[in-house]
Amino acid sequence: MCGISGFYNYQRPEAGDILGRMNTSLSHRGPDGEGIFLEDGIGLAHRRLAIIDIATGYQPMTSSDGRYVTVFNGEIYNYIELKEELSAQGSVFKTSSDTEVIAEALKVWGIEKALVKFRGMFAFAVLDRKDRTLYLARDRTGIKPLYWAEKNKSVFFASEIKALLNVPEISRKADVSSMNDFLTLGFTIPPKSIWKDMKCFPPAHYAVIKANGETCLRRYWELNLSEKETSLDQAVEDVEEKLADALKYHVRSDVPLGAFLSGGIDSSLLVYLLKKKGIVDKISTFNVKFSDNAFDESPYAEEVSKIIGTDHHVLEISEGTPEILEKILLQYDEPFGDSSCIPTYLISQRMREHVKTVISGDGGDELFGGYDRIRNSRILYGLKNLPFKSLASGMLLAISPMIGKDRYRKYSKVISFSKAELPELFCLLHTYFSEKDKESMLTSSFLEAVRKESPSWKSMSEYIPENRGARVENLMLGMEFNLNLHADYLRKVDIASSAHGIEVRVPFLDNEVIDFSAQLPLKLKISSGEDKHLLREAFRRHISPGLGSRKKQGFGIPFDSWCNGRMRGHIKDLLFSDPAGEGLWRVVDRKEVLALHEAFSSPSTRDYGLLSRHQIYQRIFMLCGLQTWIRKFNPEF
Structure with a gap:
């Protein structure tokens, strides 16, 4: 780096x-x-x-x-x-x-x-x-x-x-x-x-x-999705060989080396191969511990560490501070909305005390089918020709008091998303502020400017592979690989690691591993409702049958608890202290943001309308990033 x-x-x-x-x-x-x-x-x-x-x-x-x-x-x-x-x-x-x-x-x-x-x-x-x-x-x-x-x-x-x-x-x-x-x-x-x-x-x-x-x-290179038939046993053997070979190259370094170990499939497999294939004699591994059990994977990481035999370090992250939030957001020269940049930044900061080079499992989800939305894309697109969708929407609204708002929100999205063509559907599955949301939230002048531009789904469509006959899931995996991987996930890791003088290496993105995954049959990536089927099977065979079937947790942050204390007041001041026509109000409407902030400030209530709790705090985080960028650079619109 x-x-x-x-x-x-x-x-x-x-x-x-x-x-x-x-x-x-x-x-x-x-x-x-x-x-x-x-x-x-x-x-x-x-x-x-x-x-x-x-x-x-x-x-x-x-x-x-x-x-x-x-x-x-x-x-x-x-x-x-x-x-x-x-x-x-x-x-x-x-x-x-x-x-x-x-x-x-x-x-x-x-x-x-x-x-x-x-x-x-x-x-x-x-x-x-x-x-x-x-x-x-x-x-x-x-x-x-x-x-x-x-x-x-x-x-x-x-x-x-x-x-x-x-x-x-x-x-x-x-x-x-x-x-x-x-x-x-x-x-x-x-x-x-x-x-x-x-x-x-x-x-x-x-x-x-x-x-x-x-x-x-x-x-000079392009992802080529071309499924070639193979058995599960052969694929397990091959993926282990490809990853082990990649790791032999990725450990070349003249400085101390460590590895992220979340306890999930990707990082655990890499650490297992490093030790059990004799690529390194010993390895230091690192994991984040949160006080909120819903976000804390540290017990799984510690269990995997004991099975493999690593020098494991658990880095505890407590509630946030205004100084930390501002420092992280200012590292980006653009507004950046992925709130997992916070734990990524903090673990990079702590790891620098021990190592200078780190092995990471990034890329495994995009290559081997690690997201629920990949499976959901096929289901939703399959409902495209379902008749009577307007009638179904009306009936759903009528029974909403009986089924509850969580289910109503979920089923409403299914009906809405199933109306979309493929590029728009892929975009909807990643959307935080919908076109309808922006119609009410943006200022009239900024909304007028936005309407002159192409919608986001058209720009995203440029990243969908041009493989005729490829399945919907493979096309979406290809788009995740071509776009989200480098525009969001790799950028987040680069900014966080570069801020602390460490280099992160990603063996899943080795040339040979990429080419291997592109030829895998889809059934070995997603099978019977299980994501990353091939990697999970390798995990179950070598590390732990029980942990290998654990649901993917993701690397998030408990934003509610992290924003206790001074943070809540800071976020309110950050968003609302500018006068009309300045800062954030050059782009969005104050009343709409105020309503969103009121929902964010009341985590004890479950009445968030059609938004989930995650969507609310994710939107607040995005607006904090936008406001921080506007204040720092005062850009021309």
Whole structure:
């Protein structure tokens, strides 16, 4: 985990100072060193978190022949094998780092072939000084972040948006469409960002920027869903082999290594394989403990730790403070609505006291079918042609006093969602503020601007795989992998870990594991109502039959108890202290937010209308994020 930034064809006299400010803004990503390269309007900057080749791996790194200069965030796990292959073809290396391999691979194989060979997580920039060509690239799944902007024939790039905000030519004008996407989903839909001038560099792509001003963006890899028949026994054997092989590469490090251990399927399998396959002799594992039993998985994690034999650490998280909430929200340069960013941030903070590199189970849900909504998508889409839906809605309302509001809410959603076409259905299954909600909640001026933009489901549809004949569940899994994984989950982990100088590694997103999962029959992912059937079966066979059948809990936070004490007053002040027309009230209606806040402030009552308790506090958290962003940046709308 490092931070990179830079520009191409930027001739401003103070370009060096601007590059320095860009680099300084990313200091949290790399506390172990910094470097800058500046030559004829081309700048490359780097902040280093030293993981491999601590002594000689400093960047920007110049190739042995002086032609290439590289800045790189991430790890090329198979760099040793690639170095041997390149050395056999005449390449000469002066360091033991994986960074040096990147430029040599581009030189010998060309960028597209090199990228296909790379097994790792990365975002990098390589300058060819001879041809004055700049290459930008990002890994297959977007594990490592990269943003870019083009202004006045200059190109700027950085690991985080905050670095690009140091460039005077880049405006602070907000993208209305992205703000609408945030209210719908809790995150912005790439390649757009919340900022009109800045884009998210897409995963599995590279860009070639030439001296004549031409910029070419190309995809080098794409998820290919193609089910191939296999037995459960064979699949269990194969998935263990693929994950064990991936882990052998992912543990390459010159600093202490640990692992998240939630007690769930994904992290537990990885830790089991690390120990039982002899990949490591010992491993430190970490888990969060909450006082609210509904959110606390620590007993399961401790049980798994005892079975496998790890040095286990339980990190207790009590109620929150205004300072913590503000600090977490300010780490993001956009509003971010996933409240699990709070425990992710806090556990990263505590883990840094023990290790510098961490193995995580992220990606297992998207590859192997870990969400209830995957199954639900098939059921709901199957009801699309069900007749008399209007009559059913009326009857449901009539009997609502008898069935209760929880059931009424659930059945109403089933009827409503079953009317949608596939892309809209996928969006509805992720929606926090519906189109109807926004009609009443947004200010008239902002609502008018939103109506000129495409709805969020249209942008989401770009991420649905184009595999004709694929089943509904596989299509939704593909969309989760292509969109939610990097725009929400991986981003959350990157921001939290980079804030504390640790590197998180995700073996489930290894090239070989991804390709294996894409060919699995759907029945091995979801079977008889059981999610992640294959991984659960591997868990049951090797770790615990009982724990292997436990319902997925997810990594959430008990927001009600966490917001006791000073936090409740702080949230109220944060949301309501601005006068009319300022802050949050530039976007949303005060009366609507007040009604939502009143429901949030009364956790003892069960009368939330058609909203669940989770939906209420999730909406409050999203509005806190939006307000914090508006106050910090004062964006133009």
